[in-house]
Amino acid sequence: MSATWRLLDTGSLPAAANMALDKVILAARNQGIVPNTLRFLQFSPHCVLVGYHQAVELEVEEEYCRQHGIEINRRLTGGGNLYWDEGQLGWEVFARKDTPGIPVRLNDMYRLMCECAVAGLARLGVRARYRPANDIEVDGRKISGTGGTESGDAFLYQGTLLTDFDVDTMVRCLKLPVQKLEDKQVKSFKERVTCLREVLGYLPPMEAIKQAMAEGFAEVLGVKLEPGKLTREEEQMLAQELPRFQSEKWTRGTRTLPRDNCLSMAEYKTPGGLIRVSLRLDRTRSRIKSAFITGDFFAYPERSILDLEAALKNSSSRASDVLKTVREFFARNEVRIPGVEADDFYHALYLAINRTGDENEQVAL
């Protein structure tokens, strides 16, 4: 007989309430006062969320957010900055670490959780797939990002599902590697993400999306989902925690070092065409935070460049490591680009990483 989990739908809430609920349900699960839970969540008003270790001033266009009523908050989970409009659906798993079938290794856990969402999307007619480490994509375009955290013997794993997405606002309210780029390149950047409406050609009712996702999780995890509500204890804990998550101290509470965020671009001419590279770099930790690669070359398979960007995300920016990442990527994926070699991409990346005098406004912090 399969185990029974609680299915919770907390509807649309402000960012602070949703973040506080993450803390509350995780604590309640750790204390053993609630069962394993799948939660659906939405945000209203729209908001920007930074990852637990990120600094708001380095990740968010705060003035734009103020002008457009976009709330800013910080997640308990890791990863990068996110824009949540009111059309997105969030899903979250709260469970004991010793739940049968939950892997010990984090990479295995990411895969399992993403496979649940992939199964849900399949029920909607979407052929999505897991892309390591934490993304779900459709034909190379991201439709869901995920992340997690833990407390004692319990964990929280959460993801977004882009249902109908305002990508123009996302590009304006987040600090992304598109500043200083031309319109054509910004358009190309926007094509890195997709949403249900775009993939299906229509947007199914939200209830149908939730139903399909819930069935996907139940199928992959081998559990039965029983609709439930927050318990009285959780409501009381939420009332206690909410002021903290509404405070600037929480949102800006990270101790991330300053001067660790810069934008750097480079162009490199090859026989097969021009490679343009735009990187967000954490120079303090020698890390590529995100990469955006365009050019007038032709890559086969077409999605290779998107996958290369994913492979470079959060990788080391040390020259020897970059060379290894690029070469291994080309070898593993049998990428063919007429007139362009793997080492040409390394060279373009190297130029961007070692470029000086091109740091953005973060230097002034």
Added chain:
Amino acid sequence: MRAGKWQIPETLFYSHDNYWVKLDGDEALLGLTEYGQSTTGDILYLELVPAGAVIRRGESFGSIESGKWVGSLVAPVSGIVMESNRELETSPRNVNSDPYGEGWMLRVKLHDPCATEGLMDAVAYQQWVEEQVRREQEDEVVS
């Protein structure tokens, strides 16, 4: 001594949360074991409590981020932090590449002279890691 491909130095003590403790009189050096870092993956951020902080066994002494996962660092002993490895804030990968060397996390003045109670010696930890690996393999077969 090894458990599979993971090194387990014989002179250290170990917690079930995969931290090692090196005793030196009433002080201890501590960090994450090689097996522990392998289950966590490539570490992107690390925050440690500063020198002067009081840590208690089983409670958090900082946070760690790998992939998009944020985890707590769980103290294997109780005491006062004498030194925190600030180098890890800028080079968190040292925990992956050199867990028993440059990846050390805290130097602690111990509260309790019997600090090793509840910790495993290298032989016990080796058996414990092997048991974890067996469980992982069983999970893989099931899935």
